[in-house]
Amino acid sequence: MKKMKRFLALALSCTMIFSLAGCGGTEKETKTETEATTEETEADDKLVNDGEYEECTIRLSWWGGEARHEVTQAAVNAFMEAYPGIKVETEFAAWTGWEDKMSTAFYAGTEPDVNQINWNWITAYSSDGSVFYDLNKASEIIDLSQFSDESLTECTVADKLQGIPVAMTGRIFYWNQTTFEKAGISVPTTMEELLNAGQIFKEKLGEDYYPLVLNEYDRMILMVYYLESVYGKNWVEDGEVNYTQEEIEKGLEFIKLLEEKHVTPTVMQIIGDGAESLDKNQKWMSGKYAGIFEWDSSANKFKGALEAGQTFTVGDYFKDMGDYQGGFAKVSLAFAISEKTEHPKEAAMLINFLMNEEAGVKAMGSERGVPLSKKALELCETNGLLDATVAEANGKVLDWASFTLDPMFEDAGLKGNPDGVYFDVMSGLSYGDYTVEDAAAELLDGINGVLSK
Amino acid sequence: MKKWVKRNTGLLFILPWLFGFCVFKAYPFLSSLYYSFTDFNLFKGISEYGFMNYKEIFTDKDTISSLIVTFKYAFLTVPLKLAAALFIAYILNFKIKGVNFFRTAYYIPSILGGSVAIAVLWKALFRDDGVINSMLGMFGVAGPQWLSDPDYALFIICFLRVWQFGAAMVIFLAALKGVPTELYESASVEGASKWKQFFSITIPMISPVIFYNLVTQLCQAFQEFNGPYIITQGGPRKSTMLISLMVYRSAFQQNEMGMASALAWVMFIVVMVLTVISFLSQKYWVYYSDEDGGR
Structure with a gap:
C-alpha cells in the first residue's frame, strides 16, 4: 500500500514536471529540396492584371494603437465594398508580444496572407526569401512606380522584393x-x-x-x-x-x-x-x-x-x-504577402488598395507615417489628411x-x-x-x- | 470481437488521454531532448549537433545568474507560502465567528492565480509613487524603489506568489479536519501546551499533506512565468530573470529552439532531483497513519 502510494505520487509529480521540458522545439527543421524546387516553379508565375479576381477570403494582420485599428478597419471595409466577393479577415493587437506571435506563425506557415511587417523582419525571418512573396511578380497589380527605387531596394533581400514600404522614419x-x-x-x-x-x-x-x-x-x-x-x-x-x-x-x-x-x-x-x-x-x-x-x-x-x-x-x-x-x-513598416498564400493576386490587390488607391489612402491617412507612395502622398496633401505634427517631424528627419x-x-x-x-x-x-x-x-x-x- | 472489447474496455477508456499524452506531452518532451543537442534556430535550421548548449548554460554568466535567481525564488517562495497557508488554515480550523467568510476571502487570491490583471495591479501597487509607498509616506517613511532596485524586485515577485496561498490552505484545512480530536484531548489531559500539541500532534499528522504541498509548490515555483514577465520583465539588471523567462526569450524572441530546449531540460533535471530528494527525505519526517506504528 505504502509503495503504491509513493509510486502514484512520483508518477503525478513526473507528469507535472514533464511540462517544464516539453515546451522546447517544434516540428519543422529545414525545407526539403523538393519543397524549395516546387516553390521556385510557382515563383515563375507573374500575376496578371486582367481585371478579374477570385472570390475568396484573405487575412490581414497588423499591430498598432486604437487609432490605427480604426483607420485600417475602415480601409478594409472600403476594399470589400470596392471588390465584392473578396472577404478580408483582420487580426490586430498592440505591439507588445506581437513579434513573438508572428515569428512563430512565420515558422509554422500559419501567418495571414497580408502582413504589416517591421523592416528588419525581412532579414530576420526571410533572409533566403522563403517567408515573404516576391512582390516583383505582382508589379502589374501593385503600382510600384509610386515608390522610389531606393525605398524598394531597402525591402529587397535575396533578390526578392519582400515588402512594400509604407513610410520612412527616424x-x-x-x-x-x-x-x-x-x-x-x-x-x-x-x-x-x-x-x-x-x-x-x-x-x-x-x-x-x-x-x-x-x-x-x-x-x-x-x-x-x-x-x-x-x-x-x-x-x-x-x-x-x-x-x-x-x-x-x-x-x-x-x-x-x-x-x-x-x-x-x-x-x-x-x-x-x-x-x-x-x-x-x-x-x-x-x-x-x-x-x-x-x-x-x-x-x-x-x-x-x-x-x-x-x-x-x-x-x-x-x-x-x-x-x-x-x-x-529607415523604412518604418512594410506590407508583405505570405509566400504560402493561396491568393497572391487578391492579396496584392489589397496592398495596392491600401497604399495607392484613393479610397484606401483616404481611409488610411497618415496613421502609419507620411506615405512613401507618391500618389498616396499627393492624395493626403490635397485632402488635408496629413497630420501636421507627423509631417513636420518626418520632413525634418528626411532633411537631416x-x-x-x-x-x-x-x-x-x-x-x-x-x-x-x-x-x-x-x-x-x-x-x-x-x-x-x-x-x-x-x-x-x-x-x-x-x-x- | 465482443470478447476483445470486453477485455480491453479499460484501454479504450484511457485511449483519448493516451493520445493527448503522446501528442502533447511525450512527443514534445522527447523532441525537445533531441533539439537540446542541436543549435536549432527556427529560421536557420540545424547546423551543429553536440553539447554546446549545455556547455553555454554552465559557462555563460547570464544563464548561471538566472539559475541562481530561480533557486532563490523557489527557496523563498515555497517555505513562505506553505508557512502562510498552514498558519491561516490552523486559525481557520477553530470555531470562530464568520469563519466561512474568512476561508473564502483567503482563498480568492489563488483563484486569480497567474492572472495578468493581478500582475498589473501588483506593478501599480509597488511602483515608486504607488499605493504602498504612498501609505508608507503617510507615516513619514520613504519607501524603497521596490520594482527598480535589484535588491527588492525579487521579493516583490515572491510576495505575489506567497499571497496566493489559498489553494494550499484549503488542502491543509482538510488535513487539519482529519486529525482525531482525541489526540488533542489526551495531550491536554497530560498538560501539553498548544505549542507542543501543534508540533507533536498536528505537524506529524498532516505531514503527508505538507509533503504533497511541498512537491507541488516546488514544481510550480520553478515554472513561474507570469509574475516576473509582466511586472519586471526579468529586470532590473536581470534580478528577476527566472529560467522560465530565459526559455521564453530563447524560444520565441531569439528563435533559438535548441538553446530553449536545453534550458528547459536543465530545469527539468533540477526539479526532478529536488523531487527525488524530497521523496527520499520522507522517511525522516512524513508520517503515514496506515504504517505499522507509524514513524
Missing part, C-alpha cells in the same frame, strides 16, 4: 513646450541648451522634473546619433561595428553626462515609475518629463498622452554635436538624417528587454554596474557577436 526630439515655459526657458535647439536645461529644471521646478526622458533603447539610438555626428561614419559597416572601443567610450560618456547634468532620469527612476512605456508614464503625461527622442511616426501617441493644456512641439536636430549630420532614416541603418540594429538579441545587449549595457552603465570602459567593451563584443551569427 528619431527626433519632441518637447513639452509648456514645461519649458514654466521653467522660464525656450525648448532647446542645441546640446548646450539641453545640458543647461537640466540644472534649470532642477532648480526652478524641482528634483523630479527632467527636460528629456530616455529609456535604454532611446539611449542607444541617441548615442549612435551623437557618434555619427562626431565621427561621420555609419554605425555598422560590412557586418561589423564601425567604431573603436575608444570612440564608443566617448559616446557612453555623453550618455552618462546626460544623467549627471540632470537632463534625463536614471534607468532606475524610469523603471520605478512602473509604466509599461514612456507614453504611458504618468510623469510624461503630467509634464514632469518634458522631452523625448522618438520615431517621427510616434508623435501622436506621445502628444495624445499629455494632459490637457500642454503644448507638444517637434524639436530640431542639434547642430553643435559634431561636424556631421548624425542620425538615420544622412546615415544608413543596418537591419540587424533592431535584432531581438540586441534590443530585447532586459537581456538584449543594448539594454544590458545602458542599464548597467546607469545602475553603476559597468564603468564606461567595461560598457564599451560589452557593447562592442555583444553587437559583433550578434552580427556574426
Whole structure:
C-alpha cells in the first residue's frame, strides 16, 4: 500500500514536471529540396492584371494603437465594398508580444496572407526569401512606380522584393513646450541648451522634473546619433561595428553626462515609475518629463498622452554635436504577402488598395507615417489628411538624417528587454554596474557577436 | 470481437488521454531532448549537433545568474507560502465567528492565480509613487524603489506568489479536519501546551499533506512565468530573470529552439532531483497513519 502510494505520487509529480521540458522545439527543421524546387516553379508565375479576381477570403494582420485599428478597419471595409466577393479577415493587437506571435506563425506557415511587417523582419525571418512573396511578380497589380527605387531596394533581400514600404522614419526630439515655459526657458535647439536645461529644471521646478526622458533603447539610438555626428561614419559597416572601443567610450560618456547634468532620469527612476512605456508614464503625461527622442511616426501617441493644456512641439536636430549630420532614416513598416498564400493576386490587390488607391489612402491617412507612395502622398496633401505634427517631424528627419541603418540594429538579441545587449549595457552603465570602459567593451563584443551569427 | 472489447474496455477508456499524452506531452518532451543537442534556430535550421548548449548554460554568466535567481525564488517562495497557508488554515480550523467568510476571502487570491490583471495591479501597487509607498509616506517613511532596485524586485515577485496561498490552505484545512480530536484531548489531559500539541500532534499528522504541498509548490515555483514577465520583465539588471523567462526569450524572441530546449531540460533535471530528494527525505519526517506504528 505504502509503495503504491509513493509510486502514484512520483508518477503525478513526473507528469507535472514533464511540462517544464516539453515546451522546447517544434516540428519543422529545414525545407526539403523538393519543397524549395516546387516553390521556385510557382515563383515563375507573374500575376496578371486582367481585371478579374477570385472570390475568396484573405487575412490581414497588423499591430498598432486604437487609432490605427480604426483607420485600417475602415480601409478594409472600403476594399470589400470596392471588390465584392473578396472577404478580408483582420487580426490586430498592440505591439507588445506581437513579434513573438508572428515569428512563430512565420515558422509554422500559419501567418495571414497580408502582413504589416517591421523592416528588419525581412532579414530576420526571410533572409533566403522563403517567408515573404516576391512582390516583383505582382508589379502589374501593385503600382510600384509610386515608390522610389531606393525605398524598394531597402525591402529587397535575396533578390526578392519582400515588402512594400509604407513610410520612412527616424528619431527626433519632441518637447513639452509648456514645461519649458514654466521653467522660464525656450525648448532647446542645441546640446548646450539641453545640458543647461537640466540644472534649470532642477532648480526652478524641482528634483523630479527632467527636460528629456530616455529609456535604454532611446539611449542607444541617441548615442549612435551623437557618434555619427562626431565621427561621420555609419554605425555598422560590412557586418561589423564601425567604431573603436575608444570612440564608443566617448559616446557612453555623453550618455552618462546626460544623467549627471540632470537632463534625463536614471534607468532606475524610469523603471520605478512602473509604466509599461514612456507614453504611458504618468510623469510624461503630467509634464514632469518634458522631452523625448522618438520615431517621427510616434508623435501622436506621445502628444495624445499629455494632459490637457500642454503644448507638444517637434524639436530640431542639434547642430553643435559634431561636424556631421548624425542620425538615420529607415523604412518604418512594410506590407508583405505570405509566400504560402493561396491568393497572391487578391492579396496584392489589397496592398495596392491600401497604399495607392484613393479610397484606401483616404481611409488610411497618415496613421502609419507620411506615405512613401507618391500618389498616396499627393492624395493626403490635397485632402488635408496629413497630420501636421507627423509631417513636420518626418520632413525634418528626411532633411537631416544622412546615415544608413543596418537591419540587424533592431535584432531581438540586441534590443530585447532586459537581456538584449543594448539594454544590458545602458542599464548597467546607469545602475553603476559597468564603468564606461567595461560598457564599451560589452557593447562592442555583444553587437559583433550578434552580427556574426 | 465482443470478447476483445470486453477485455480491453479499460484501454479504450484511457485511449483519448493516451493520445493527448503522446501528442502533447511525450512527443514534445522527447523532441525537445533531441533539439537540446542541436543549435536549432527556427529560421536557420540545424547546423551543429553536440553539447554546446549545455556547455553555454554552465559557462555563460547570464544563464548561471538566472539559475541562481530561480533557486532563490523557489527557496523563498515555497517555505513562505506553505508557512502562510498552514498558519491561516490552523486559525481557520477553530470555531470562530464568520469563519466561512474568512476561508473564502483567503482563498480568492489563488483563484486569480497567474492572472495578468493581478500582475498589473501588483506593478501599480509597488511602483515608486504607488499605493504602498504612498501609505508608507503617510507615516513619514520613504519607501524603497521596490520594482527598480535589484535588491527588492525579487521579493516583490515572491510576495505575489506567497499571497496566493489559498489553494494550499484549503488542502491543509482538510488535513487539519482529519486529525482525531482525541489526540488533542489526551495531550491536554497530560498538560501539553498548544505549542507542543501543534508540533507533536498536528505537524506529524498532516505531514503527508505538507509533503504533497511541498512537491507541488516546488514544481510550480520553478515554472513561474507570469509574475516576473509582466511586472519586471526579468529586470532590473536581470534580478528577476527566472529560467522560465530565459526559455521564453530563447524560444520565441531569439528563435533559438535548441538553446530553449536545453534550458528547459536543465530545469527539468533540477526539479526532478529536488523531487527525488524530497521523496527520499520522507522517511525522516512524513508520517503515514496506515504504517505499522507509524514513524
